[in-house]
Amino acid sequence: MTGGKLDRRAVVATLLRDPGEMLVVTGLGSASYDAGAAGDRPLNFYLWGAMGGAAMIGLGLALAQPSRRVLVITGDGEMLMGLGSLASIAALRPANLAIAVLDNGRFGETGQQPSHTALGTDLAAVAAACGWAATCTVDDMAAVAALASRLRREALFAVLRISPAEVPRHLPPRDGARLTSRFREALNVTGN
Amino acid sequence: MTAETWQDRVFAALRQARVRQVGYVPDAGHARLIELAHADADMHAVVLTTEEEGIALAAGAWLGGQRAVLLMQSSGVGNCVNMLSLPLNCRMPLLALVTMRGEWGEFNPWQVPMGSAVPAVLAAAGVQVHRADRADEVADMVAACAALAFDSAVPVAVLFSQRLIGAKVFIQ
Numbered sequence: 001m002t003g004g005k006l007d008r009r010a011v012v013a014t015l016l017r018d019p020g021e022m023l024v025v026t027g028l029g030s031a032s033y034d035a036g037a038a039g040d041r042p043l044n045f046y047l048w049g050a051m052g053g054a055a056m057i058g059l060g061l062a063l064a065q066p067s068r069r070v071l072v073i074t075g076d077g078e079m080l081m082g083l084g085s086l087a088s089i090a091a092l093r094p095a096n097l098a099i100a101v102l103d104n105g106r107f108g109e110t111g112q113q114p115s116h117t118a119l120g121t122d123l124a125a126v127a128a129a130c131g132w133a134a135t136c137t138v139d140d141m142a143a144v145a146a147l148a149s150r151l152r153r154e155a156l157f158a159v160l161r162i163s164p165a166e167v168p169r170h171l172p173p174r175d176g177a178r179l180t181s182r183f184r185e186a187l188n189v190t191g192n
Numbered sequence: 193m194t195a196e197t198w199q200d201r202v203f204a205a206l207r208q209a210r211v212r213q214v215g216y217v218p219d220a221g222h223a224r225l226i227e228l229a230h231a232d233a234d235m236h237a238v239v240l241t242t243e244e245e246g247i248a249l250a251a252g253a254w255l256g257g258q259r260a261v262l263l264m265q266s267s268g269v270g271n272c273v274n275m276l277s278l279p280l281n282c283r284m285p286l287l288a289l290v291t292m293r294g295e296w297g298e299f300n301p302w303q304v305p306m307g308s309a310v311p312a313v314l315a316a317a318g319v320q321v322h323r324a325d326r327a328d329e330v331a332d333m334v335a336a337c338a339a340l341a342f343d344s345a346v347p348v349a350v351l352f353s354q355r356l357i358g359a360k361v362f363i364q
Contacts, residue, residue, distance in 0.1 A: 025252070045255060050278040053248030057278075060252025060260060063213055063236045084241030085248075091239060176281035180255065189257025192210075 003105040003118065004139045004161025011141075011160050012073060013038045015100060015148045022152065023061055023187075027054035027074025029109045031102055035073055036172025042186035048174045052081030055099055059089050062097035065187070069096055069152050076103040076117045083126060086157070090131030098151040099127075104164040112164060127157035137161065198356075199224035201331035202289070206261055209338035211287070213238060213253045213260035215246030221291030221357035222263045243268030244275035247286060254284045259342055262288040266307040266351075269314060276317045279347045286319070286347035287338055297359030307354075314349050323351040330356065 012034035016024065024044045026032040031054075032046040047054055058072035079101045089097065105118030117123060124135040134154050138147050139161040150156050173179055184190050203225055206214075214229040215238045216222060229237040240246050246262035253260040264272075269290060279286040293300070294307020314321045322337055324330040334350055341348040 023256075047278075049281065050248065050251075050275055052244065053251070053275055053278060056245045056248035057252035057255070059238070060213060060249040060254075060258075061256040062252075063238075064253050064256025064258035082245070082248075085245050088238060088240050088245055092236070176278075177283035180282040180284060183255050184257065187255075187257060192257035192259070 003164040004103065006139060006141060006144070006160055006162040008034055008102055008104070008162040009037055009167055011102065011144055011162060014144045015071070015073065015151060017148065019043070021068060023065060023068050023070045025054050025058045025061065025070070025072045027051075027072070027078035029075055029078065030167075031074045031078070032172055033170045034102070037170035040172055042182040044172070045179055045183050046172045046174070048176070051078055052085070054078055055082050055085040055089060058097050058099065059085070059092070059094065062094040063092070066094075066096060070098070071151055072097070072099045074099070074101055075108070076101055076105065076115050076123065077107045079123060080116055080121070086127050086130040086132065090127075093131075093133070093155060095155050098154060098156045099158070100147075100151055101157075101159045102162050103159050104162045106164045108164065108166070124157060124159045132157045197224060198327040198330045200228070202334050203228045205331045205335040205338065207232075207234075208335065209342065210259050211261045211338070212236060212258040213249060214263065215240050215249040215260060216263035217243050217246070217265065217268050219263070219265035219291045220360065221265070221352060222289070225263060225289075243271045246288075247272055247275040247278055250286055251278050251282065251284055259285070260287070262286070264288065264290055266290055266292045266294060266310045267303060269310045270306050273313065273317050276319060276347060280318045283345050285341040285345050287341040288319070288347070288349040289334065289352065290349050291352045291357050292354045293360070294354070296354035298354065299360065299362045310351065319347040319349050321349050321351065323353060325353045325356055327356060
């Protein structure tokens with residue numbers, strides 16, 4: 001497997017164009033860099049650790065803020081570490097939570113070792129088998145714009161097959177306490 | 193009508209602390225709390241496949257302005273260790289209620305290693321640990337630990353001792 005051909009920065013820039021009040025959680029590593037490169041904002045919560053936790057942070061957030069859209073953007077390795085969370089989320093079926101997995105079939109941060117998605121695991125099929133009603137895999141840029149719109153409307157689990165090519169590092173803020181404070185201030189929930 | 197149990201009083205303390213999300217990996221010692229959480233229209237009860245999911249769930253809840261609690265058994269504490277970097281780095285609260293195995297009258301030796309290590313593992317990972325041994329102290333301890341967790345934004349675990357919950361009976 002050689003991974004997909006989509007440019008990860010172009011994909012994430014499209015998913016996060018005019019984000020409005022969408023709540024965005026990104027998995028550690030390149031997904032956080034991509035989201036930061038698309039434009040830092042208080043309602044982006046970047047993980048720099050806690051591998052495997054992005055989807056469940058999205059669930060807690062979606063349950064707490066049912067009138068807002070929540071989008072989790074993460075990589076294949078991070079999603080694989082939290083595979084069980086696909087079952088936990090499907091058990092509740094929150095209508096306002098979507099997940100986009102940037103799948104390059106690699107552990108990109110650690111030397112480009114092939115991940116399970118390059119070795120036979122189909123994450124969209126896993127999500128469907130866990131009970132996600134809407135899943136898809138996208139591998140051309142023409143479909144990404146339409147996907148961006150669906151991710152803001154549907155409880156969708158989407159896999160985007162991106163190129164494993166490395167892109168320049170873009171490092172968003174990494175002080176977790178600051179990221180938390182500014183997120184809660186932007187949501188006006190600091191009194192809770 | 194059954195008599196109010198200490199588990200009912202713990203649930204009341206969670207409600208009083210404005211807890212709205214209950215993530216759990218089931219344990220017999222938490223069965224009543226889980227049942228009450230599912231029956232409460234103001235609560236989201238979330239069954240987890242593994243305990244660290246509950247740490248992340250609680251973080252998301254906090255980001256969104258809600259309070260969460262994590263219910264688990266001592267065997268799940270080890271699963272949580274790296275995910276505990278999330279509340280610590282992000283200065284977020286965490287309230288975990290842990291039913292203990294591997295101590296008072298334990299029949300299953302597989303429960304002993306993790307059960308014995310729980311206080312030290314949690315302390316090493318930066319979690320404040322409190323332990324309830326008597327039914328008459330549990331609800332107050334949960335209320336105090338909820339205040340500590342949510343008002344001071346620190347991770348706190350309350351251990352429910354095996355003597356309190358009763359040793360699991362394998363041979364009837």
